[in-house]
Amino acid sequence: xxxxxxxxxxxxxxNNSIGDEKRCAYKKIIKKGNFLVAVTxxxxxxxxxxxxxxxxxxxxxxxxxxxxxxxxxxxSNVEKSDKYNGFExxxxxxxxxxxxxxxxxxxxxxxxxxxEMRRDYHYIAEDYKKLSELDETYLYSIYTNSTEExxxxxxxxxxxxxxxxxxxxxxxxxxxxxxxxxVWSNQNLIQMSEIMKQEEKQR
Amino acid sequence: xxxxFVKLEDNRECILLDxxxxxxxKYTLLVxxxxxxxxxxxxxxxxxxxxxENEDExxxxxxxxxxYKVQINNS
Numbered sequence: 001x002x003x004x005x006x007x008x009x010x011x012x013x014x015n016n017s018i019g020d021e022k023r024c025a026y027k028k029i030i031k032k033g034n035f036l037v038a039v040t041x042x043x044x045x046x047x048x049x050x051x052x053x054x055x056x057x058x059x060x061x062x063x064x065x066x067x068x069x070x071x072x073x074x075x076s077n078v079e080k081s082d083k084y085n086g087f088e089x090x091x092x093x094x095x096x097x098x099x100x101x102x103x104x105x106x107x108x109x110x111x112x113x114x115x116e117m118r119r120d121y122h123y124i125a126e127d128y129k130k131l132s133e134l135d136e137t138y139l140y141s142i143y144t145n146s147t148e149e150x151x152x153x154x155x156x157x158x159x160x161x162x163x164x165x166x167x168x169x170x171x172x173x174x175x176x177x178x179x180x181x182x183v184w185s186n187q188n189l190i191q192m193s194e195i196m197k198q199e200e201k202q203r
Numbered sequence: 204x205x206x207x208f209v210k211l212e213d214n215r216e217c218i219l220l221d222x223x224x225x226x227x228x229k230y231t232l233l234v235x236x237x238x239x240x241x242x243x244x245x246x247x248x249x250x251x252x253x254x255x256e257n258e259d260e261x262x263x264x265x266x267x268x269x270x271y272k273v274q275i276n277n278s
Contacts, residue, residue, distance in 0.1 A: 009240050017244040017261055022254030024212040026231075026247055028219060114224050 084193035092192045093141075100141040107131050112150075120147040128157035136170075137195075140188035143181075209233060209252065217243060225267040232268070 016022070084092060104110070104121070109131070112121040128134060136158060143151050143163075152162070160166040167179035172187065174180040207219040209231075217233035224230070228246055235241030244264060245252035255261050 009242065012240070013242045013244065014258060014261065016241065017255050018257060019254040020256075022212060022245070022252075024210065024252050026209065026250050026252045028207040028209060029216075114222065114229070 084189045085197045087193045087196055089189065092189055092196065095196055096138060096141040096188075096192050097145055100138045100145065103131070103133060103138060107133070115147050118147045119145060119150065121150045121153075123150075123153065125153045125156035128154050131157070134158070137191070139166075140184060208236060211243070211252075215241070221268075222247075223268055225264050230264055230268075 083089075087095075104112075107130075109121060109123060109127075111123070112119045114120070134154070134157065139154065139158070142154050146154075155161075155163065155166060158166075160169070163181075164179045167173065167181065167184060170184070172180055172184040174183060209217050209219055211217060211233075216236045218236050219231060220234055221232040222229060223232070231245050231247060231252060233243040233245065235243070244255065244261060246255060255264065
Protein backbone atom coordinates (compact mmCIF):
# COMPACT_ATOMS: atom_id res chain seq x y z
CA UNK A 1 0.00 0.00 0.00
CA UNK A 2 1.57 3.27 -1.06
CA UNK A 3 1.46 6.55 0.82
CA UNK A 4 -1.38 7.96 -1.29
CA UNK A 5 -3.60 4.97 -0.57
CA UNK A 6 -2.77 5.25 3.13
CA UNK A 7 -3.65 8.93 3.13
CA UNK A 8 -6.89 8.20 1.35
CA UNK A 9 -7.87 5.62 3.98
CA UNK A 10 -7.01 7.99 6.80
CA UNK A 11 -9.12 10.77 5.24
CA UNK A 12 -12.02 8.37 4.99
CA UNK A 13 -11.64 7.40 8.63
CA UNK A 14 -11.70 11.08 9.58
CA ASN A 15 -14.76 11.72 7.46
CA ASN A 16 -16.49 8.64 8.83
CA SER A 17 -15.63 9.15 12.46
CA ILE A 18 -15.83 12.85 13.37
CA GLY A 19 -18.94 14.96 13.84
CA ASP A 20 -22.01 14.97 16.02
CA GLU A 21 -24.28 14.55 13.01
CA LYS A 22 -22.91 11.03 12.63
CA ARG A 23 -25.24 9.08 14.83
CA CYS A 24 -26.92 5.71 14.59
CA ALA A 25 -28.40 3.10 16.90
CA TYR A 26 -25.86 0.68 18.34
CA LYS A 27 -27.84 -2.35 17.40
CA LYS A 28 -25.81 -5.42 16.58
CA ILE A 29 -27.05 -7.71 13.85
CA ILE A 30 -25.57 -11.17 14.27
CA LYS A 31 -24.76 -13.07 11.11
CA LYS A 32 -23.07 -16.38 10.67
CA GLY A 33 -20.00 -16.56 8.51
CA ASN A 34 -16.33 -17.30 8.49
CA PHE A 35 -14.89 -13.85 8.65
CA LEU A 36 -11.88 -14.37 10.86
CA VAL A 37 -9.27 -14.17 8.12
CA ALA A 38 -10.90 -11.08 6.71
CA VAL A 39 -11.00 -9.42 10.09
CA THR A 40 -7.38 -10.30 10.79
CA UNK A 41 -6.34 -8.77 7.50
CA UNK A 42 -8.52 -5.76 8.07
CA UNK A 43 -7.17 -4.96 11.48
CA UNK A 44 -3.64 -5.38 10.14
CA UNK A 45 -4.43 -3.06 7.27
CA UNK A 46 -6.08 -0.61 9.62
CA UNK A 47 -3.11 -0.47 11.95
CA UNK A 48 -0.51 -0.14 9.25
CA UNK A 49 -2.32 2.24 6.98
CA UNK A 50 -3.78 4.62 9.47
CA UNK A 51 -1.07 4.84 12.03
CA UNK A 52 2.26 4.37 10.40
CA UNK A 53 1.59 6.03 7.11
CA UNK A 54 -0.67 8.95 7.79
CA UNK A 55 1.20 11.35 9.97
CA UNK A 56 0.17 9.78 13.21
CA UNK A 57 3.75 8.83 13.92
CA UNK A 58 4.54 12.50 14.24
CA UNK A 59 2.43 12.65 17.38
CA UNK A 60 3.80 12.86 20.91
CA UNK A 61 3.66 9.14 21.49
CA UNK A 62 3.82 7.67 18.06
CA UNK A 63 2.87 4.17 17.12
CA UNK A 64 6.49 3.55 16.15
CA UNK A 65 7.54 4.64 19.62
CA UNK A 66 5.08 2.24 21.13
CA UNK A 67 6.35 -0.58 18.96
CA UNK A 68 9.95 0.27 19.73
CA UNK A 69 9.21 0.27 23.43
CA UNK A 70 7.39 -3.01 23.11
CA UNK A 71 10.22 -4.48 21.08
CA UNK A 72 12.78 -3.41 23.68
CA UNK A 73 10.53 -4.68 26.40
CA UNK A 74 10.10 -8.05 24.79
CA UNK A 75 13.66 -8.62 23.85
CA SER A 76 15.57 -7.07 26.71
CA ASN A 77 16.56 -10.47 28.03
CA VAL A 78 16.51 -12.39 24.80
CA GLU A 79 17.77 -12.11 21.26
CA LYS A 80 16.39 -8.96 19.67
CA SER A 81 14.20 -9.32 16.62
CA ASP A 82 11.95 -6.92 14.71
CA LYS A 83 10.27 -9.64 12.71
CA TYR A 84 9.41 -13.22 13.40
CA ASN A 85 9.35 -15.56 10.41
CA GLY A 86 8.83 -12.44 8.33
CA PHE A 87 5.83 -11.21 10.33
CA GLU A 88 5.72 -7.87 12.11
CA UNK A 89 5.06 -7.98 15.84
CA UNK A 90 1.76 -6.11 15.61
CA UNK A 91 0.52 -8.48 12.88
CA UNK A 92 1.25 -11.39 15.18
CA UNK A 93 -0.56 -9.76 18.10
CA UNK A 94 -3.56 -9.00 15.90
CA UNK A 95 -3.63 -12.54 14.66
CA UNK A 96 -3.45 -14.20 18.05
CA UNK A 97 -5.91 -11.79 19.62
CA UNK A 98 -8.47 -12.65 16.99
CA UNK A 99 -7.79 -16.36 17.15
CA UNK A 100 -8.26 -16.22 20.91
CA UNK A 101 -11.47 -14.25 20.59
CA UNK A 102 -12.68 -16.83 18.07
CA UNK A 103 -11.84 -19.66 20.45
CA UNK A 104 -14.04 -18.11 23.12
CA UNK A 105 -16.91 -17.13 20.83
CA UNK A 106 -16.99 -20.48 19.04
CA UNK A 107 -17.41 -22.21 22.36
CA UNK A 108 -20.15 -19.93 23.59
CA UNK A 109 -17.98 -17.94 25.97
CA UNK A 110 -19.51 -14.61 25.15
CA UNK A 111 -20.31 -13.29 28.60
CA UNK A 112 -17.69 -10.68 29.40
CA UNK A 113 -17.29 -7.05 30.35
CA UNK A 114 -14.44 -4.66 29.72
CA UNK A 115 -12.15 -3.68 32.57
CA GLU A 116 -9.40 -1.21 31.78
CA MET A 117 -9.44 -2.28 28.16
CA ARG A 118 -9.16 -5.96 28.97
CA ARG A 119 -11.82 -8.60 28.68
CA ASP A 120 -13.16 -9.88 31.96
CA TYR A 121 -14.90 -13.16 31.22
CA HIS A 122 -17.56 -14.21 33.68
CA TYR A 123 -16.54 -17.84 33.97
CA ILE A 124 -14.53 -20.00 36.34
CA ALA A 125 -11.89 -22.68 35.84
CA GLU A 126 -14.50 -25.47 35.78
CA ASP A 127 -16.18 -23.78 32.82
CA TYR A 128 -12.92 -23.38 30.91
CA LYS A 129 -12.17 -27.09 31.38
CA LYS A 130 -15.12 -27.82 29.08
CA LEU A 131 -13.42 -25.80 26.36
CA SER A 132 -12.01 -28.70 24.37
CA GLU A 133 -9.66 -26.70 22.15
CA LEU A 134 -8.17 -24.85 25.09
CA ASP A 135 -4.46 -25.43 25.37
CA GLU A 136 -1.44 -23.28 26.02
CA THR A 137 -1.10 -22.06 22.45
CA TYR A 138 -3.11 -18.92 22.97
CA LEU A 139 -2.51 -18.52 26.67
CA TYR A 140 -0.19 -15.57 26.21
CA SER A 141 -2.90 -13.73 24.34
CA ILE A 142 -5.35 -14.47 27.14
CA TYR A 143 -2.74 -13.20 29.57
CA THR A 144 -2.39 -9.89 27.79
CA ASN A 145 -5.93 -9.30 26.56
CA SER A 146 -7.89 -10.44 29.60
CA THR A 147 -8.06 -9.40 33.22
CA GLU A 148 -5.89 -11.09 35.80
CA GLU A 149 -8.93 -12.86 37.23
CA UNK A 150 -9.82 -14.36 33.86
CA UNK A 151 -6.24 -15.37 33.16
CA UNK A 152 -5.88 -17.11 36.52
CA UNK A 153 -9.10 -19.07 36.01
CA UNK A 154 -7.88 -20.25 32.59
CA UNK A 155 -4.53 -21.10 34.10
CA UNK A 156 -6.25 -23.20 36.76
CA UNK A 157 -8.22 -25.00 34.06
CA UNK A 158 -4.91 -25.92 32.46
CA UNK A 159 -3.62 -27.30 35.73
CA UNK A 160 -1.41 -24.47 36.97
CA UNK A 161 -1.87 -22.79 40.32
CA UNK A 162 -0.33 -19.48 39.30
CA UNK A 163 1.73 -17.69 36.67
CA UNK A 164 5.07 -18.37 38.31
CA UNK A 165 4.42 -22.11 38.34
CA UNK A 166 3.43 -22.00 34.69
CA UNK A 167 6.57 -20.08 33.71
CA UNK A 168 8.89 -22.36 35.65
CA UNK A 169 7.29 -25.57 34.38
CA UNK A 170 7.69 -24.38 30.81
CA UNK A 171 11.23 -23.14 31.37
CA UNK A 172 10.37 -19.53 30.64
CA UNK A 173 13.21 -18.29 32.77
CA UNK A 174 15.83 -15.57 32.48
CA UNK A 175 19.58 -15.84 32.76
CA UNK A 176 19.31 -16.13 36.52
CA UNK A 177 16.76 -18.90 36.32
CA UNK A 178 13.93 -16.66 37.51
CA UNK A 179 10.48 -16.97 35.89
CA UNK A 180 10.22 -14.41 33.07
CA UNK A 181 7.19 -13.19 31.16
CA UNK A 182 9.62 -11.53 28.74
CA VAL A 183 11.05 -14.87 27.73
CA TRP A 184 7.53 -16.26 27.45
CA SER A 185 6.51 -13.30 25.31
CA ASN A 186 9.38 -13.86 22.91
CA GLN A 187 8.72 -17.58 22.64
CA ASN A 188 5.08 -16.81 22.02
CA LEU A 189 5.97 -14.52 19.11
CA ILE A 190 8.13 -17.23 17.58
CA GLN A 191 5.43 -19.88 18.03
CA MET A 192 2.66 -17.66 16.66
CA SER A 193 4.72 -16.66 13.64
CA GLU A 194 5.30 -20.35 12.89
CA ILE A 195 1.57 -21.03 13.02
CA MET A 196 0.94 -18.05 10.75
CA LYS A 197 3.57 -19.27 8.32
CA GLN A 198 2.01 -22.72 8.19
CA GLU A 199 -1.42 -21.23 7.57
CA GLU A 200 -0.01 -19.04 4.84
CA LYS A 201 1.45 -22.11 3.11
CA GLN A 202 -1.89 -23.91 3.29
CA ARG A 203 -3.78 -21.08 1.58
CA UNK B 204 -18.12 -17.86 13.64
CA UNK B 205 -20.81 -15.32 14.24
CA UNK B 206 -20.10 -11.82 13.07
CA UNK B 207 -21.77 -8.73 14.48
CA PHE B 208 -22.87 -6.11 12.00
CA VAL B 209 -24.07 -2.58 12.59
CA LYS B 210 -26.03 -0.40 10.19
CA LEU B 211 -24.88 3.20 10.06
CA GLU B 212 -27.08 6.28 9.65
CA ASP B 213 -26.42 6.24 5.90
CA ASN B 214 -27.33 2.52 5.72
CA ARG B 215 -23.78 1.31 5.24
CA GLU B 216 -23.57 -2.13 6.79
CA CYS B 217 -20.42 -2.52 8.87
CA ILE B 218 -18.63 -5.37 10.58
CA LEU B 219 -17.92 -4.75 14.24
CA LEU B 220 -14.17 -5.35 14.51
CA ASP B 221 -13.61 -4.36 18.09
CA UNK B 222 -14.94 -2.63 21.17
CA UNK B 223 -12.60 -0.88 23.54
CA UNK B 224 -12.52 1.66 26.33
CA UNK B 225 -10.67 4.93 26.63
CA UNK B 226 -11.05 7.38 29.51
CA UNK B 227 -14.17 5.59 30.70
CA UNK B 228 -15.80 5.96 27.31
CA LYS B 229 -16.58 3.01 25.10
CA TYR B 230 -15.57 3.07 21.43
CA THR B 231 -16.06 0.77 18.49
CA LEU B 232 -13.95 0.03 15.46
CA LEU B 233 -16.00 -0.85 12.39
CA VAL B 234 -15.33 -1.60 8.77
CA UNK B 235 -17.68 -1.31 5.85
CA UNK B 236 -18.79 -4.83 4.95
CA UNK B 237 -18.58 -3.99 1.25
CA UNK B 238 -15.57 -1.69 1.06
CA UNK B 239 -12.77 -3.14 3.18
CA UNK B 240 -10.82 0.14 3.14
CA UNK B 241 -13.67 2.02 4.74
CA UNK B 242 -12.94 2.10 8.48
CA UNK B 243 -15.05 3.85 11.07
CA UNK B 244 -14.44 4.74 14.71
CA UNK B 245 -17.45 5.70 16.83
CA UNK B 246 -18.15 6.41 20.47
CA UNK B 247 -20.91 4.50 22.26
CA UNK B 248 -23.31 6.95 23.95
CA UNK B 249 -26.66 5.83 25.31
CA UNK B 250 -26.92 2.87 22.96
CA UNK B 251 -26.00 5.03 20.01
CA UNK B 252 -22.83 5.21 17.94
CA UNK B 253 -21.83 8.83 17.58
CA UNK B 254 -19.02 10.60 15.77
CA UNK B 255 -16.00 11.83 17.69
CA GLU B 256 -15.60 15.49 18.56
CA ASN B 257 -12.50 16.27 16.53
CA GLU B 258 -9.32 14.88 15.04
CA ASP B 259 -7.44 15.27 18.33
CA GLU B 260 -9.89 12.90 19.99
CA UNK B 261 -9.56 10.52 17.06
CA UNK B 262 -5.78 10.48 17.38
CA UNK B 263 -5.96 10.07 21.12
CA UNK B 264 -8.32 7.16 20.78
CA UNK B 265 -6.09 5.59 18.13
CA UNK B 266 -3.11 5.91 20.38
CA UNK B 267 -4.95 4.31 23.24
CA UNK B 268 -6.23 1.53 21.02
CA UNK B 269 -2.80 0.80 19.63
CA UNK B 270 -1.25 0.70 23.06
CA TYR B 271 -3.90 -1.77 24.02
CA LYS B 272 -3.27 -3.84 20.93
CA VAL B 273 0.47 -4.08 21.33
CA GLN B 274 -0.01 -4.78 25.01
CA ILE B 275 2.37 -2.11 26.17
CA ASN B 276 1.03 -2.53 29.66
CA ASN B 277 2.11 -6.11 29.78
CA SER B 278 4.85 -6.71 32.30
